[in-house]
Amino acid sequence: MTANQTPAARVESARARVRELMAHRESGVFLALVVFFVVMYTVSPIFRRPFNLTTILRQISVTSIVAMGQTLVIVSGAFDLSQGSIAGLAAMVTAKLWKNAGLDPPIAIIGGLGVGVLCGFLNGVLAARFRLHPIVMTLATGAVFLGVNFYITRGESIIGLPDGLTWLGRGLIGPVPALIVLMFVVAFLMHILLTRTLFGLRVRMIGGNLKASQDVGMNVERIRVGIFTLSGFLSALGGIVLLGRVGNALPQIGQGLLFPVVTAAIVGGTLLTGGVGSMAGTLIGAAIMGIARNSLVVLQLNIYLQDIVQGMLVVVALLIDQFRRGELNWRIILGRDR
């Protein structure tokens, strides 16, 4: 930008920059988030309390961490519906390693994460080598992981966990809750992975044009296995954080995690057809849902509206997506497209 530009040229270059910004897929959702936040901040004194704001961040942390893995999977053109079950299994294995095997909490946590990696690896091999359709396949492996969880725990909870196991979910780093720090760290690392590394580029390639990826001769199998393994790892991490948030090890931990996770990714602009999506978008998606849920509480509306709002958000996100891809327009909706 030089000083001797005419006003008209300056307006034009400012416009160009706005256009460039809006071209980013995240811009729309980010704007929605800001508007939503500002409205709530203005109308509700309870909402703007610092404690309430950190509560929102704590509430979206587990969803976000797991959703980062889901985003990676969806960008690659697949789905991982076993995430909730992996989270539960990893959490329970962690608790059992401490309680029954007498391991130190950090070692038990590593064991739990290992279980997540193993589950994810299994998903990856089934998807890549055996070419099973990821949706049905992960639905099935999810059932298996859940079954294993209830089999080894006999459906019984482990009450009273040591600080070492709950720290991730309840501890503080300075004044900041550890799980909020963890969420941002995971988001940052996953963002770097997806946008700056060769692996991330490969993920976007196989999600964008599988045939061309094979034509180039890249190792699609290995990339797929890597993607699902990472998704398993992040699911386990989410499950272990949840363990700390709940304070007790309940076998049903992780159930109900999948829907908000997928919602965060979709609201955040991840294309269901693969190839396009971002960690920033997913974080924003999770934040929108977190604020939506919190609004119901602070405005003293019925909390059961939550499911309705969440479901509607997904439908709206899908509609926006269809419009953006040009699959949908007003002519089609009005039935004039014959």
Added chain:
Amino acid sequence: MSLEHAVEMRGISKRFGNVQALNGVDLELRRGELLGLVGDNAAGKSTLMKTLYGSVIPDAGEIFVEGQKAALRNPRDAQALGLAMIYQDLAVFNNLDVAANVFTGREYTRRVLGITFLDKKRMYNESEALLSRLRINISSPKLLVERMSGGQRQMVAVARAIGFDATILIMDEPTAALGVKEANTLLDLMAELRDQGISIILITHRITDVLSIGDRVMVLKGGERQGILNVEDSTLEDVEYLIVRGRSDGSG
């Protein structure tokens, strides 16, 4: 194997179900020549070039590259031998930017702590230089291919193939989606590359293009070679006759 040939294909046959796409086809590409490959739809042009590029495995036949017998199991093998191909059904990544498309499969990277990072800056700089060297009308290598015209996408594919520093270039109907001006730019570019010593095979339905910039033209019909003509002593009618009628006798 004669060393004047960059590529020699001998008796290539390929069957898809009950379609005999290629039937004992021979092809010789001289070093530094621009060979046109013409024929009607379904004549087998694309299939023949895919066998040369390793993306279709022939049922029978041998391929020699620079005098050496080549075992081509996938495009990587072909690339390693200095071949590059632009597919007819452009294998571009619409969800990625121009630079990522230009550098597909040979990205510049840097390893830090065992992780392979992309050297994006270098890829942007080099693709920008490549675009301007090829006089391709794309304003920035950061543009998403999704938002481009068919012609611009075609040029991205061209840039990718040429950027590979290939010595043998295969182009399957590269001008099909282009306007007159863009097509001429690309044809000039091909002639220029040929003059730099690159051997080129150009599949096209625009026979006049081959006659204006090509050295020889080979005609396929029904999966069989009908003949190779020298451009200098052939007319449009000669080529068209071969395409439509085929060789009338056993000569070829």
